[in-house]
Amino acid sequence: MSIYNSYTPDQLEEHFSNFIIKSWSFSKLNQYVRNEKAFEMIYIYGYQNKSAASGVSGNAYHLISDYWKAKQKGLTLSLPELQEIAFKYIEEVPANKWKLQKTTPTIAEAKIKAIKTTTALLSNFYKEKSKYEDHIAKILDVELVITVYVTINGVDIPLPCNVVIDQVIEDHEGKVIIIDHKSKNSFTSEEELRLSIGKQGITYVKAYEAYTGRVVDEVWFCENKYSQNRSGEDQLNMFRVLLTEDTRALYEDLLYENVKRLIEAVSNPDYVYLINDSDTLVDRAELYEFWAKTRITEIDEFDIDYTDVNQEMIKKRHRKIRDSSTKMITPKIIKQFKSNAASFIKYDLSTLDMEPQQKVEHILKTFGIHTQVAHTFNGYSSNTFLLEVSAGTKIASIQGHKLDIANALNVPNVRIPKDLKVYEGKSYLQVETAKKRDRDLIWCESELKGQKIPIGKDNFERTLYWDLDNQSTPFVLACGAAGSGKSVELISIVEYAKLIPEVEQIVILDPKFEFMDYASHEKIEVYNEILDIENKVESLVREMNSLIKAGKKKKILIVFDEFADAIAASRKGKDLDIYSMVQVGNYKPTKDAFGFPVPGPPKMQRQKTGELKSLEENMRIIKQKGRSVGFRGIDATQRASTKIITGDAKVNYSLMICFRVPKEIDSRVVIDDAGAETLAGMGDGLLKTPDSPDLIRFQSFWKPQEQTA
Template sequence: MSKYYLYTAEELEEHNSNYIIRSWSFSKVGQFCRNEKAFEMIYIYGYQSTSSASGVSGNAYHEALSSYFKSKQNGIELTLPEVEMIAFQYIDEVPANKWKLQITTPTIAESKIKAIKSTTALLTNFFHEKYKYEDHIAKILDVEISWTGYLTINGVDIPLPCNAVIDLVIETHDGRIIIIDHKSTNAFSSEAELSLAIGKQAMTYVKTYEAHSGLVVDEVWFCQNKYSKNQKGGDQLNMFPVVLSYDTRVLYEDLLYENIKRLIEAVSNPDYVYLINDFDNLVNREELYEFWSKTRLNEIDVFDIDESEVNKEMVAKRHRKIRDSSVNTVSPKIIKHFHNKAASFIKYDLNTTDMTQSQKIEHKLKVTCSADARVAHMFSGFSSDTYLLEVGAGTKISSIRGYNLEIASALNVANVRISKDLKVFEGKSYLQVETGKKKDKFLPWDSTELIGQKVPLGKDNFGETIYWDLENESTPFMLICGAAGSGKSASIISSTEYIKRMEGIDQIIILDPKYEFTSYDSDPKIQVYNDILDIERKVEDLVLEMNNLIKYGEKKKIVIIFDEFADAVANSRKGKDLEIWEDVEIGYYKQSALEILQETAPRVKTKYQKTGTLRSLEENMRIIKQKGRSVGIRGIDATQRASSKVITGDAKVNYSLMICFRVPKAIDSTVVLDDSGAEVLTGMGDGLLKSPEFPDLVRFQSFFYQESAQ
């Protein structure tokens, strides 16, 4: 066992502070040995995170095979169409800023087409030749396992943990333990290349899995799947085995150790100079030199460094030293000229050019879709920025909407939202493009935003406060939907805090089946109900109270906040549980002669039978929404479940105001808002609002309440 497992947490923290990276992997070791500067660019500065169509295809293939073998492990055999759907969904969900555009695939649409075509070929090949896997499988031991831990290589305890992902581990019919690695390729590697070079990767997997499982691995198989069709026919899958005899283990472990030792020495030395390999065909040379010059011109904060993977403090000290020494040696003007020259060769990445975001949008539209458009106005919001585009005559706006991913790629964001309707600003119509951005602050709750009985919901990208007017009978009930972490609960809390400070509010009732608002139990202005039966009874009482108010022509301002109403409805009483059963008089028993002579009163005959049916929780809530607005009842219903079974067409009729925070899929957004867009929100209060007061959806940032808020 590695000695580093004996370290305390404090000792490990002190130990790890001496290294730039926090873990090693075979990918990192291989990249370092092939091209040190590319290693620095990718794994330290996080500079390159895009994938070509072939790279995305390979990842989709891995995702599909992972699902196939996990299902097979559970006794379920997936078909080719089912596996293809898994792969295609993966491709469809790759964010716009993760695609690497190239000469052969200059747009994301073309990149997707190529990725789908290659993935289809890979999966078809697999299903035709999967017997090369399955004929040997007696038992599937593990699928797509990820493990991080300390290893001992060549008798030496490696001072950084290894991070490895293993595709498939099987036990064969003759009891051998075999690791299988899936590879997608355009051409098979030569046997000489595999025999001499693949052993170090095999040994990384072996040491990792043996440490993880305690089992002894007998062989590692590398299965290459070639998506380009063989001219003369023949197999498309090539299974290359590495048999792990004692001598083979010792040989490959020794070779692996040499490479790891070089990497460890480099990342432990803050003054180490990472060399450029100009003959590395797997890295774009222009990107490498553009990166080199960028490190000489910029502060560390312009790089997207992942602090969970890299010691940023150590990198910052090293970066500052290198940059200052370079500037003292070479004029910054010369370095910048070199940077611009290198960037000019990267034809399909606008992030390397000195352009504003507005200029990138205009350039992308002109070059990619020949659209004449100019960014006339730009507004910076809390969670997103808004660009108002002035579209030239002869340009179809619908064509621009089809290039939303191209715009996102140009701006280096995951996605953009283009409004369905035009935005009228200062008397002129514009096409509105919204792009999310990294959250650097919350929109603080502010008591001064409260005006009468208007509930401040948040601010739009134009700086205007968005309100829910409780005095407006056209917007009595509001629906809020959003996934976990989207800001739904924070928005409800913010609204509750505003409502309880209003004049003229008679009752605030919180129906909270998930116990998320128990902090309001002690608030004398608010009644909180958690148990489902208590919620049902309270809603029944509210219906009676509402009917009395209607009967006597009175009004009462009651605000009902119902969190996770869909779960409450699902768990409430239904069917026979709502039946009312009582003892009912059905006559009298026949009297005997003696009872008649004694003038005894006849005995009543009863029968226990159904006498009626209570209304369900869902029905009572619907009645309140249909009739409650006229007597002053207002309400918020919230749910995580954006399902058409929950939010039906009939139910949506009762909500004139609808808010959708981030949801997983476009269909979820459509269920709530009748339009997509909520799937590209950034979370943490970034929302879309639909209201009769606005012609189009409004993107806004909700307020965030803290106890210290005034």
């Protein structure tokens, strides 16, 4: 067992502070050995993360793991079923993850090639999967993700090893075998495999054995060749690595030399990562463009994922590199070099020193669409470009290239509303793109106008309101996934409502216990337990009916967080039945002491005498009748389910807010249109209101916790 398994969390934290990365893998190791600068670019700075169509299809092919997972359960997925899984993956690859090339200059063409290649790979697999299945007595593991400390050549490696093992089986002889799937345009020669594949195999073996305690007997590398053999030979080639005592020792020794070099490099903050100009697997222009960028750019300009790297060490290292470079070479010369390098990176506008609006215009011109970005608006979580479209240009043609626009801007997606935007008396096509947040929209009391509660600001700096005094907008629906900004929006609304004198009471229905801090406020009531929520809503219905009969009004704001979960957990069916003891007759008469007849005692029986209304029904009644007496409300949920947000239910919501949701279908459920799946999160939302024919993109207000009371 590795000594590092015995470290306490505090010891590990101190230990990791000495390394620029927090784990290693064979991919990292292989990249470091082949090209150190590319390793720094990809695995430290997270700079290169785009995949060509072949890379995307390779990832899609690895979803044959679903076939083996089904096999474990005694099921068999058909080829069309597995194809649908793979095709869905390809469709959901974000625009800025596609690497465009000469043969695939657009995302649409890249997707077609990826689907075609994946289809060939899956067809090959189904035709020849007996090469796997004939040997399988038991499937032990599928797509196993492991992070574990390993010992190589008797040395405890100070960083944990990450591996994703495609498949582990036990054959009919009881041998434990690791299987790795690879997609290839052409088979690797057996000579090359014998020399190089052992290091990868022993990495899997050491990690798996340390994690499970099982001894691995063999490692199989199965290459699936998507280009068809004209000779009719097999498309799957299985190469077996037999793990004898001698081969284990040999591969461990080869692996250790490389791991030792990597560990020494990542533990030295001043290590100089060298460029290998002979590396054909990395775009040399990209590598030099990255090199120049590290010399003149602030660290915040890089999209670094700090979950697996040491943030402080990178910042110190980067500052030292940049400062020393600009002292020796003028920034102007470095910028010129960077521009020269970027000019060789074809089909990728994200690397060029162009303004975003120039990139939008340029990418559309490459498709013969002439536009001009007339206005640019810098929002909080997104930017808006207003495009002046040349006469004769079909708007639909621009809609078809929105992924190419996103790729040029290096964002996952862009949103192009269906309706034109009228600005300063002129119509424009509107393009919205998510961006890295550079400022926050801080909650401000001065934004409150009478009973108009500020919802947020759009990219044109207009404040959007929910008018509590307007009977046509009494109830609001808000939806968004975790981290989308939904709770922040609710807190902002409550904070504004507290300041409105006309709002006599705020009722917060909080099944997730997120608003407990408001329980002590004089005009706020907070209910958490589902039975308490049901009883309170029932009492609100009674109060509403009393107000209607008396012809009175009372401004009550009902904030219902996670209402879908509450409704799902509430009482239904027979649980709502009311039972009472009812007299159903009398027992047999008796006689008194003088012989006179005495009526028998009443015979009682427990019977259903009524039925309570469900929580969902009571909420529906409040929405239908409550507006006239001053009831206002906002219902929020993470679940964009058609079972909860039905067409009939949405009739009662005049305003609909949708923050980021996982899928396009979720967006359509909430706001009847796509777009919310492309949002940036953290308060970036879409508002559907009767005042606007199109959805309005906005940023919600955020009130820091220390300011809330």
